[in-house]
Amino acid sequence: MSKTVNKIHFIAIGGSVMHNLAIALHQRGHQVSGSDDYIFDPSKGKLAQHGLLPDEFGWFPEKITDQTDFVILGMHARPDNPELKKAQNMGIKIYSYPEYIYQSFADKQRVVVGGSHGKTTITAMLLHVFKYHGLPCDYIVGAQLAGYNSTVKITADAPVAIIEGDEYLSSPIDRTSKFLHYRPHIGCITGIAWDHINIFKTFEAYTQVFAQFADTFVDGGKLFFNTQDPRVAAICREPRKGITQTPYQEHPHKIVDNQTVLLTEQHGEVKVKLFGNHNMQNLAVAKAMCLQLNLSEAQFYEAIPSFTGASRRMEKIAENNDKAVFKDFAHAPSKVTATTQALKKQYADRNLVACLELHTFSSLNKDFLGQYHNALQKADTAVVFFNPEAIALKKLETINADDIKAAFGQSNLTVFDQSTQLVDFLHAQSWDATNLLMMSSGNFDNLDLKLLAEEIVSN
Incomplete structure (x- = not known):
């Protein structure tokens, strides 16, 4: 500009x-x-x-x-x-705003992170590595990150712009997906799981927008794609003239004493604060893009152990020796499934109480509820909360506890529509060797989660 x-x-x-x-x-x-x-x-x-x-x-x-x-x-x-x-x-x-962002970054090397999940985490990883090594970059990210005053940075001099690429619509008069404006030099597609059903009425329509994103890369561009997601793999195995499409999968790792350790060929074992298969996929593609940006493996592995994650993405609220409370932004079915599985795998010696708030237009839509089938299956105690007022505000068909239980298909599911009932239920649980996971893009009807977490770990 x-x-x-x-x-x-x-x-x-x-x-x-x-x-x-x-x-x-x-x-x-x-x-x-x-x-x-x-x-x-x-x-x-x-x-x-x-x-x-x-x-x-x-x-x-x-x-x-x-x-x-x-x-x-x-x-x-x-x-x-x-x-x-x-x-x-x-x-x-x-x-x-995505049109303006493109104009602002037109003369920079643009790195765009796309996919139904992991976008914020991968963007945050890239920014962390750049910041750790004192490398300049501009950025736009969808969530406030620790250590950053803003989610947007635009300068005249930074040669690289790192962009979280959202598939939602650009504006009321620009009905194209935001990430179709950015024209990446380097980018990725993490996974495809149907979301935003108020805009993308069918899964096919939702999938197609990611194929369109792959078509927007500049000549000579590099697209990394998650080969462990069959929908992404199908899109990115179609040849595209002028760009290179490179598969990735989760980084080799193991879990030792509830901590994830990366297994590397030349840098030994690297302990990290992240965990879960999706985060190992996120880490693998963040590394691949850093290498494409002329950073070395050594620089990546030096920086990544101090990365604590993006805000509200598997964020640890409180813990003691045998229990911990986490909150996560997970709300779409694939995210709920992956997050629940990750926490249970990481702490295999503990029980897991997993609570999901249905808060978005999609999650409160009666026709979409079936997408959550078995999403909380890995939890020892599974809980769903919804606020009937949110359904009314979104002018959706009413749902009840029986609808939710039938959709999730889990006999151990407990459903609440009042936050006070949820809090009473959680206080009544035994928390010996047990973790709590709270998942929502909302706030559980203004629940003081920090206070709740401190009360749980203090018992």
């Missing part, structure tokens, strides 16, 4: 990426304004800290003037948004 100062207006500035992008551009000296109908923390507090929080919530077409250089449009806005309509009528340039 031009180095001149631009006057930029954000429509739906409160989004998780949008507010970070607004702050990043403000810090680069641009004149930034924005609107939203409501903004929650942490976006609200961060925007206020930088003087970018709108004076009042709502949509104000008068903010769009002939002095506005361009608009960045968030997915939260509607196609009939009055600010958007005014910008369109005035002929002002309108970007979705």
Whole structure:
């Protein structure tokens, strides 16, 4: 993008990426304004800290003037948004944020992490290795990472841009998937498991967008694909002119005293804080992409032991000698299955209580529930929580405990629709040699998980 100062207006500035992008551009000296109908923390507090929080919530077409250089449009806005309509009528340039990100990174080597799962973790691994060795890079990542003030970094000088590639739609007027804008030089597809059924009505439609992503790599690009996922393998074994498609699978490893140890040919055994087959796949492709970026194996293995994981991805909340409490962002069926299996395998000598909150549009959709069949099978005690108010807000058909039990197909499943009942149930459990896993993209109806975890491990 031009180095001149631009006057930029954000429509739906409160989004998780949008507010970070607004702050990043403000810090680069641009004149930034924005609107939203409501903004929650942490976006609200961060925007206020930088003087970018709108004076009042709502949509104000008068903010769009002939002095506005361009608009960045968030997915939260509607196609009939009055600010958007005014910008369109005035002929002002309108970007979705992935379009703008591409323009900002057009002259850099772009690394794009795609797939239904593992995107944030792999992106965080790459950033960790770069930061560990003091190497400059720009980035966009979908979650706040420990040690980073923002999820977006845009500079003039960094030669590499590391991008978490989301398959969700770009904006209300740009119905293409975000990652189709980025034109990778290096990238990966981690796995394909049907998600976002409000947008991708069939599994075939969802799968096709990843094939389209593979087609967007620049000439000479390098695409790494998870050969352990048959859907990914089928897409990436189709020849594509001008790019190299290279398979990967999980890194060789073993588990010793509840800790994962990487097995390497030239660097011995390397202890890491990550665990689970999916994370071993994530680690393998992060290593492959680092090598493609001219880092050495030695540099990768030196950095990766200090990587603690991405926020809310198998995050340990509390522990003592014989029990631990974890929270994980897992919500899609494949993620729930993989996370539950990983924790049970890592702590084979402990029981596992696994709790899943059904929170997303897909997970609360009665027609989708069957995708969770046996997802919690590895848990010794399996629990599902849902809030009926969330179903009403999403205007979905009502579901009940019997619907959920039938869909999961597990005789040991307990279902709650009130968080107080869930907490009472958990307090009543015996926690000797037992771990607790809480999985959700929400917050279990504002449950104080840290307090709960401390109460469990203190007994």
